[in-house]
Amino acid sequence: MRYDSITEAIGNTPLVRIDADVHGLGNIDLYAKLELLNPFGSVKDRPAWHMARPLLEAAADGDGTVVELSSGNTAKALALLAGMHGLRFKSVTNRMRVPEIKELLLLLGAEIEELPGRSECLDPTDTDDPLTRFHQALAEPGNAYLHTDQYFNPRNAEAHAMGTGPEIVKDLDGRAPDWFIACVGTAGSSTGVARALREHHPRVGVVGLVAHKSDFIPGIRTMDEVQQVGLFDPATYDTIESVTSQEAIDGMITLIRRCGVLSGPTGGAAYHGAVRRLRAVDARLAQTGERQTAVFIVCDRAESYLSYVRERRPEVLGRPARGHSVASLTEAEVQERGKVLAVADARSWTATADPRPLVVDLRGPHAYAALHIEGSINIVDELFEELVRTGLPFSKRTPLLLVCPVGEKSLRFAALLTRMGHPDVRSLAGGVVAWRDAGAPLVRE
Numbered sequence: 123m124r125y126d127s128i129t130e131a132i133g134n135t136p137l138v139r140i141d142a143d144v145h146g147l148g149n150i151d152l153y154a155k156l157e158l159l160n161p162f163g164s165v166k167d168r169p170a171w172h173m174a175r176p177l178l179e180a181a182a183d184g185d186g187t188v189v190e191l192s193s194g195n196t197a198k199a200l201a202l203l204a205g206m207h208g209l210r211f212k213s214v215t216n217r218m219r220v221p222e223i224k225e226l227l228l229l230l231g232a233e234i235e236e237l238p239g240r241s242e243c244l245d246p247t248d249t250d251d252p253l254t255r256f257h258q259a260l261a262e263p264g265n266a267y268l269h270t271d272q273y274f275n276p277r278n279a280e281a282h283a284m285g286t287g288p289e290i291v292k293d294l295d296g297r298a299p300d301w302f303i304a305c306v307g308t309a310g311s312s313t314g315v316a317r318a319l320r321e322h323h324p325r326v327g328v329v330g331l332v333a334h335k336s337d338f339i340p341g342i343r344t345m346d347e348v349q350q351v352g353l354f355d356p357a358t359y360d361t362i363e364s365v366t367s368q369e370a371i372d373g374m375i376t377l378i379r380r381c382g383v384l385s386g387p388t389g390g391a392a393y394h395g396a397v398r399r400l401r402a403v404d405a406r407l408a409q410t411g412e413r414q415t416a417v418f419i420v421c422d423r424a425e426s427y428l429s430y431v432r433e434r435r436p437e438v439l440g441r442p443a444r445g446h447s448v449a450s451l452t453e454a455e456v457q458e459r460g461k462v463l464a465v466a467d468a469r470s471w472t473a474t475a476d477p478r479p480l481v482v483d484l485r486g487p488h489a490y491a492a493l494h495i496e497g498s499i500n501i502v503d504e505l506f507e508e509l510v511r512t513g514l515p516f517s518k519r520t521p522l523l524l525v526c527p528v529g530e531k532s533l534r535f536a537a538l539l540t541r542m543g544h545p546d547v548r549s550l551a552g553g554v555v556a557w558r559d560a561g562a563p564l565v566r567e
C-alpha cells in the first residue's frame with residue numbers, strides 16, 4: 123500500500139464479524155464497519171475530505187480559514203486537511219465537553235471559538251442561539267471563511283453514499299445487509315449509507331440511535347435534539363431509539379475487551395443498540411431457520427474519551443466507584459424526589475423566602491456571562507457533579523434553586539441533593555429559557 127497523500131488512505135475500512143459468543147444472536151451475522159481505522163481516526167474523515175476538497179482547491183493561493191461548527195471528529199479531520207493545504211482551521215462550537223478532544227484540536231493547530239449555545243448540535247430553528255446566529259452569518263455574502271457546513275452540505279451524506287455504503291455491499295458479496303444500525307449526529311453517515319444499501323435491498327431495516335433524553339454521548343444528538351433540521355430526515359429510519367451513556371460504555375467495553383475493537387462511546391452505543399434491537403428479530407428467525415445479516419458502525423476510537431469514562435465509570439479505570447452521582451438516579455427517583463418551581467413561583471420564592479435561597483446556575487460560563495438571573499452563582503454542571511460527589515457542598519439551612527438551560531439537568535441534581543439530605547432544593551421548571559420567555563429579568567455580566 124503506497125500513497126502519495128494521506129487522503130488516499132481515507133475509506134476502504136474493514137468489515138469485521140462480531141463473534142456470536144459475544145453478542146448471543148444465534149441467527150444473525152453481526153458485522154462492525156470499522157470507521158475508526160480511517161487515517162484521522164473516524165467516520166468523519168470521509169465527509170470532511172469530500173466537503174473540503176472543492177473549497178481547498180478554490181483556496182489554492184494558500185490564504186483562508188476553513189470553518190466548521192464541530193467540537194469533535196469533523197473538526198479533527200478538517201484541522202489536519204487545512205494544515206496540509208497551508209490553511210487555518212477554526213472550530214466554532216458550544217461548550218467543549220470532552221477535554222482531551224479540545225486539547226487534541228489545539229495540538230492539530232485548530233483555533234477554537236466556544237459560544238454560549240444551548241445544545242451540542244446546531245438547531246437552526248432556535249434563532250436566539252449564538253451558534254445558529256454564527257451559522258447564519260456564514261451564509262451571508264462576502265464572509266471570508268471557507269465553510270464546509272456539515273449540517274446542511276449534501277456532500278456530507280454523499281461521501282457515505284459513494285464510499286461507506288457500497289463498501290459494505292461489496293464486502294457482503296454484493297448483497298446489502300438486512301439491518302443497518304448507526305448513531306445520528308449530523309445524520310450524514312446514516313443517511314448516506316442507508317441510501318446506498320436501499321439501492322440493493324429496498325427493505326433493509328435502518329435503526330438510528332441517539333443519546334437518551336438529557337444524557338450525553340459525545341458526537342451524537344439526544345432524543346430531544348432529533349428534529350427535522352439539516353440532513354436529518356425521519357423517513358431514513360425505520361426506528362429511532364435511544365441509548366444511555368452507561369449502555370454506550372457497556373458496549374464500548376465489550377467491543378474493546380472481547381472483540382479487540384478499540385471503540386469509542388458511539389461505537390459502543392451502536393453495538394448495544396444493535397444487539398438490543400436484534401434480539402426480538404433473532405427469536406423470530408429461530409422459528410423459521412432463516413439467517414440475517416446486520417451491520418453497525420464503529421465511528422471512532424477510545425483514547426479521546428478517558429475522562430468521559432472516568433467521570434461515568436471510575437471503577438473501570440481503577441478508581442473508587444462514584445459516591446453520589448446523577449447517573450445513579452432512576453427515572454422514578456428523579457420524578458419522586460425532584461421538586462420543581464414554575465417561573466412565577468421561583469421569582470417570589472427567591473425574592474421573599476427567609477433565609478434567601480441561593481440560585482445556582484449550572485450552565486457553561488459563556489452562557490452565564492451572556493445572561494443570568496441576578497444574584498445567581500455559576501457552577502458548571504460537571505464541576506457541580508464533582509463537588510457533590512463526596513457530600514453536600516452547601517449548608518442544609520440554605521435553600522437552593524438550581525437552574526439549567528431547560529430544567530432537565532437541574533431537576534436531576536435537585537433529586538440527587540434531596541436524596542443526600544438537603545431539605546429544600548428546587549429546580550427551575552423550563553430553565554433559563556422559560557425564565558426568559560416569561561419576560562423575567564436577566565442580567566449580563
Ligand SMILES: Cc1ncc(COP(=O)(O)O)c(C=O)c1O
Nearest residue numbers: 306307308309310311341388421
Ligand atoms: C464519535 C461520533 N460518532 C457518531 C457520529 C455521527 O455521525 P453523523 O454526523 O454522520 O451522523 C459522529 C459525528 O460527528 C461522531 O463524532
